[in-house]
Amino acid sequence: MSEEKFIREQLVKPLEGGEAFMPLTEMLKKISFEDINTRPDNLPYSLYELFFHIVFTQKDIVKFTCSDDYTEPKWPDYYWPKEKICRNEEEWETLNAEYLTDRERIKTFLLNKENKLTKPVKNGKDEQTLLREVTLLIEHTAYHTGQMLILMRLLNLH
Numbered sequence: 001m002s003e004e005k006f007i008r009e010q011l012v013k014p015l016e017g018g019e020a021f022m023p024l025t026e027m028l029k030k031i032s033f034e035d036i037n038t039r040p041d042n043l044p045y046s047l048y049e050l051f052f053h054i055v056f057t058q059k060d061i062v063k064f065t066c067s068d069d070y071t072e073p074k075w076p077d078y079y080w081p082k083e084k085i086c087r088n089e090e091e092w093e094t095l096n097a098e099y100l101t102d103r104e105r106i107k108t109f110l111l112n113k114e115n116k117l118t119k120p121v122k123n124g125k126d127e128q129t130l131l132r133e134v135t136l137l138i139e140h141t142a143y144h145t146g147q148m149l150i151l152m153r154l155l156n157l158h
Contacts (some may be wrong), residue, residue: 004117011131012107014138024054024099024145030157033092037085040154047151048086053079054144055099058137062102063123065133066109070123110134 001009017023028051036048045053056079063070073079086092109115110130117131124133152158 004113007117008111008113011110011134011138014142015103015107015110015134018138018142021142021145022149024141024148027145027148027152028096030152032157033086033089035155035157036092038155040151043151043154045147045151046084047148047155048092049081049084050144050148050151051099052081052086052095054141055095055102056080057140058099058102058106061133061137061140062106062109064128065121065123065130066105068122106134106137 013019017025031047036051037046039046056073060073060079064072086095115130118129120126120128121130121133149158
């Protein structure tokens with residue numbers, strides 16, 4: 001196996017949940033719809049709000065990295081839900097599906113050796129390479145996954 005292929009495969013692992021933290025997909029299995037809108041005392045967000053933020057940010061990074069028609073969303077307005085509650089289970093399931101779809105899209109893009117790790121991505125400048133964007137996505141998701149785990153503990157969902 002080439003060194004570059006090895007690096008690409010190693011980057012896929014934390015995209016899927018890593019080896020040092022609980023995969024987000026496993027966490028989502030433990031969260032019921034009845035619990036997603038609860039904000040524990042003195043915390044400014046719910047599981048729904050954090051997961052929405054993860055999904056939207058991932059979608060933005062994927063579009064920035066892979067699409068020809070990228071438009072930068074306004075920060076922070078679009079990165080957090082306008083409505084602070086998820087209205088129904090269908091909306092929640094759609095959000096879950098979007099997360100998985102976009103994660104697969106970036107994994108496929110990353111594993112394609114035609115997409116160079118150290119060259120600027122389609123909408124990027126010199127330092128905005130595929131390697132940087134995937135690393136940014138991993139860091140962002142891991143950070144907020146940790147917050148979700150704390151909320152789950154506070155809600156006795158662990």
